[in-house]
Amino acid sequence: MFRRWFVPIAATITALTFLLSFTIHPAKSQSNALWQVYETSLKSAKYVDLTHAFSPTIPVWQGFGKAxxxxxxxxxxxxxxxxxxxxxxxxxxxxxxxxxxLPTDQYGTQLDPPAHWEEYGATISDLPATFAVRPLVVIDIHEKVAQDPGYHATIDDIKAWEAKHGTIPEGAVVMIRSDWYKKWFTETARFNQKPFPGVKLDALQFLHLERQILFHGHEPLDTDTTPNLEGEAWLLHNHYTQAEGVANLDQVPAAGALVSIGFAKPEGGTGGYARYIAICPPDWQYGVSVLEAPGAPLPKQPHPLRRDANGVLKPTP
Amino acid sequence: MFRRWFVPIAATITALTFLLSFTIHPAKSQSNALWQVYETSLKSAKYVDLTHAFSPTIPVWQGFGKAxxxxxxxxxxxxxxxxxxxxxxxxxxxxxxxxxxLPTDQYGTQLDPPAHWEEYGATISDLPATFAVRPLVVIDIHEKVAQDPGYHATIDDIKAWEAKHGTIPEGAVVMIRSDWYKKWFTETARFNQKPFPGVKLDALQFLHLERQILFHGHEPLDTDTTPNLEGEAWLLHNHYTQAEGVANLDQVPAAGALVSIGFAKPEGGTGGYARYIAICPPDWQYGVSVLEAPGAPLPKQPHPLRRDANGVLKPTP
Structure with a gap:
C-alpha cells in the first residue's frame, strides 16, 4: 500500500503547499513562479555538457583551415x-x-543559421531570444550505426521513438545519437571521410513540417552523405537551423530532459560557436547538479596555466 | 469577491490537475516533470536578449584591438x-x-573566467555544465548613475533590493542595471573613459560570501574605476566569474526572471563570448514568447546578405 499511495500523497502535499502559497501571497507567488521552478525543478536537475571544447586540433571540413x-x-x-x-x-x-x-565559423560544436547557405537567411545574431531552453528529444541510432557506419536516421526511427515516448513536443530540439562523437579525439580524420551516420531528408522534413521542432542536431560535421548535402540544403534554404558536432548524447535520456542553447553572437555571423547543456531529471545517472557543482567559487587548477605548442592554456607542472 | 477568490480557485484547479496527472501516470509524470515545466512555465515566458552582438566597431579596452x-x-x-x-x-x-x-577574448558581452587574471584559475572550458539556467536578480542603480556617472553599487543598494523582494537566492546571477549600455552604439569611446558606473568591492564580497551568488554582471566593460581594478582582482583571484558588457537590463524585472547563460567554448579560453537571455514571467511587458517567435522557420531577410565595409553581413538593397 505504501508504494501505491506514496506518489499521490506526496503530490497532494506539494499541491496543497502550492495552493497555500497562492492563498497567502497571490501577487508575490505569481511574480516568483519561475524562481519556484528553479528551486523545485532546475536546482536539483543533472546537467550534462553536450559540447566539444574547440581548439586548433579538432576535426574540421578539409576545405577550411584550423583555428x-x-x-x-x-x-x-x-x-x-x-x-x-x-x-x-x-x-x-x-x-x-x-x-x-578563426578561418571559419563552421568549427567545433555548432549552431548553423540559414545565412550559411541562404543569402536571404537569418544570421546568428538574428536568432530570437527564444533560442534559450527547449525540450530535448534524443533519437538513438547508435546500434544501427555500429552495424553500418553510413546509417541515416529515418521516419521509422522517429516513429519508434514516438511509440515509446509520445508525440515529439512542438518546439523541441531533436538530437540524433550515433555515438560518432567518440571518434572526435581519436579519429579526427574520420570526420572528413564517408561513410558516416546521417539523417534522411524525409526524416528532417517530418521533424520540421509534421512536428514543428526548433532544430535537429547530430554528432558528425555534416547532416548526410549525399553529394549535394541535400538535408542541409533543404534545412537552410527553408530557414531552419541545425546543430552539428554534438557530444555526449549517450549520457542523456531519450525523453524528459531540457536543453540550454548557448552560442557566441557575432553580428551577421554565418555560424554559431555553440554550447549545449542537457538538463536531466534529478535521479538521472549522469551529470552534475547545482548542489554538486555550484560554480562559485570554481576549483583551483592543480598547476599554473601555461600555453601548449598549440597555444591552448593548460595546467602545466 | 471575484478578484479575491479568483487566484485561489485557479490555483486549486491547477493543483488538482497536477495531482490527477500523478495519480493516473505516476511513472510517466515523474520522467516528464521537466517537460511539464517547459509546457506550463517556459513556453509562455517572455524572452529578452541581454547581449550586444559583437562586431569590428564595438567598444573595447584601448589596450587591445578590434576584431x-x-x-x-x-x-x-x-x-x-x-x-x-x-x-x-x-x-x-x-x-x-x-x-x-579576434585580438582578444575580452570583447562584447562577456563571461570572464578566473584564468583571465589568475594563473591557477578555471578557464572558460572548465566551467561546469551548471552554468546554464539560474535565477536572475537585477539591482537598479540607473537613477543614481543619471545623477553621478561614477556611482558604484553598494551593500545598501543590495539590502534595499532585499527589503522589497526577499533574500537573494543562492546560486543566482545578479546584474547591476545602470543603463550605461545605451551608450554602446552612440558613445563608444565612453567605455574607455572614467567616470563610469561600477560595483564596490564590499558589495561584491557581500554577494559572494553572504549570498553565495553564481556571478554578478554589469553594463560597462570594467567592474569599477579603482586604479588596480580591485573588484575584478578580488573576484578572479578568488575563483569567481563575472559578466561584462550586458545590455537591456531596463527591460527585465528586478526579481522573478531566470537567465539562460550561453557562451562559446574554446579550450582553455580566458574569456567568454557570451549570450545571456532573460526568461521573464508571461505577463511581462518586454520580450517575446515561444509562441510569438518560435524560431522555425526563421523570417526571410528583406534583401540579400552582403558584407559591409567592416565585413559584417547585412541585408543590402
Missing part, C-alpha cells in the same frame, strides 16, 4: 605600462587574454 | 571545386562562411 590560439598582445601603446605588440602576462600586467584566428 | 570579420576562404585545394585562398560564395559554392581575427 590558431595565441596570447593577446597590446594593440596600442600605454605609456609606462605596455608597448604595441607586447604580450600581456600575469607577472607583468596582472592578467592575460587570448587571441584567436 | 576583423571577413569571408572564409579555402584552406586547401579541392580539385574542380575550389583553389587555396578562394572565397566561398553562395553563387559558386552554394554557401559562405565567416572568418574572424
Amino acid at each position: 590558431t590560439f595565441k596570447p593577446a598582445v597590446a594593440g596600442a601603446e600605454i605609456p609606462d605600462y605596455v608597448k604595441v605588440g607586447e604580450e600581456y602576462t600575469y607577472g607583468t600586467h596582472g592578467f592575460i587574454a587570448t587571441a584567436y584566428e | 576583423t570579420f571577413k569571408p572564409a576562404v579555402a584552406g586547401a585545394e579541392i580539385p574542380d571545386y575550389v583553389k587555396v585562398g578562394e572565397e566561398y560564395t553562395y553563387g559558386t559554392h552554394g554557401f559562405i562562411a565567416t572568418a574572424y581575427e
Whole structure:
C-alpha cells in the first residue's frame, strides 16, 4: 500500500503547499513562479555538457583551415605600462587574454543559421531570444550505426521513438545519437571521410513540417552523405537551423530532459560557436547538479596555466 | 469577491490537475516533470536578449584591438571545386562562411573566467555544465548613475533590493542595471573613459560570501574605476566569474526572471563570448514568447546578405 499511495500523497502535499502559497501571497507567488521552478525543478536537475571544447586540433571540413590560439598582445601603446605588440602576462600586467584566428565559423560544436547557405537567411545574431531552453528529444541510432557506419536516421526511427515516448513536443530540439562523437579525439580524420551516420531528408522534413521542432542536431560535421548535402540544403534554404558536432548524447535520456542553447553572437555571423547543456531529471545517472557543482567559487587548477605548442592554456607542472 | 477568490480557485484547479496527472501516470509524470515545466512555465515566458552582438566597431579596452570579420576562404585545394585562398560564395559554392581575427577574448558581452587574471584559475572550458539556467536578480542603480556617472553599487543598494523582494537566492546571477549600455552604439569611446558606473568591492564580497551568488554582471566593460581594478582582482583571484558588457537590463524585472547563460567554448579560453537571455514571467511587458517567435522557420531577410565595409553581413538593397 505504501508504494501505491506514496506518489499521490506526496503530490497532494506539494499541491496543497502550492495552493497555500497562492492563498497567502497571490501577487508575490505569481511574480516568483519561475524562481519556484528553479528551486523545485532546475536546482536539483543533472546537467550534462553536450559540447566539444574547440581548439586548433579538432576535426574540421578539409576545405577550411584550423583555428590558431595565441596570447593577446597590446594593440596600442600605454605609456609606462605596455608597448604595441607586447604580450600581456600575469607577472607583468596582472592578467592575460587570448587571441584567436578563426578561418571559419563552421568549427567545433555548432549552431548553423540559414545565412550559411541562404543569402536571404537569418544570421546568428538574428536568432530570437527564444533560442534559450527547449525540450530535448534524443533519437538513438547508435546500434544501427555500429552495424553500418553510413546509417541515416529515418521516419521509422522517429516513429519508434514516438511509440515509446509520445508525440515529439512542438518546439523541441531533436538530437540524433550515433555515438560518432567518440571518434572526435581519436579519429579526427574520420570526420572528413564517408561513410558516416546521417539523417534522411524525409526524416528532417517530418521533424520540421509534421512536428514543428526548433532544430535537429547530430554528432558528425555534416547532416548526410549525399553529394549535394541535400538535408542541409533543404534545412537552410527553408530557414531552419541545425546543430552539428554534438557530444555526449549517450549520457542523456531519450525523453524528459531540457536543453540550454548557448552560442557566441557575432553580428551577421554565418555560424554559431555553440554550447549545449542537457538538463536531466534529478535521479538521472549522469551529470552534475547545482548542489554538486555550484560554480562559485570554481576549483583551483592543480598547476599554473601555461600555453601548449598549440597555444591552448593548460595546467602545466 | 471575484478578484479575491479568483487566484485561489485557479490555483486549486491547477493543483488538482497536477495531482490527477500523478495519480493516473505516476511513472510517466515523474520522467516528464521537466517537460511539464517547459509546457506550463517556459513556453509562455517572455524572452529578452541581454547581449550586444559583437562586431569590428564595438567598444573595447584601448589596450587591445578590434576584431576583423571577413569571408572564409579555402584552406586547401579541392580539385574542380575550389583553389587555396578562394572565397566561398553562395553563387559558386552554394554557401559562405565567416572568418574572424579576434585580438582578444575580452570583447562584447562577456563571461570572464578566473584564468583571465589568475594563473591557477578555471578557464572558460572548465566551467561546469551548471552554468546554464539560474535565477536572475537585477539591482537598479540607473537613477543614481543619471545623477553621478561614477556611482558604484553598494551593500545598501543590495539590502534595499532585499527589503522589497526577499533574500537573494543562492546560486543566482545578479546584474547591476545602470543603463550605461545605451551608450554602446552612440558613445563608444565612453567605455574607455572614467567616470563610469561600477560595483564596490564590499558589495561584491557581500554577494559572494553572504549570498553565495553564481556571478554578478554589469553594463560597462570594467567592474569599477579603482586604479588596480580591485573588484575584478578580488573576484578572479578568488575563483569567481563575472559578466561584462550586458545590455537591456531596463527591460527585465528586478526579481522573478531566470537567465539562460550561453557562451562559446574554446579550450582553455580566458574569456567568454557570451549570450545571456532573460526568461521573464508571461505577463511581462518586454520580450517575446515561444509562441510569438518560435524560431522555425526563421523570417526571410528583406534583401540579400552582403558584407559591409567592416565585413559584417547585412541585408543590402
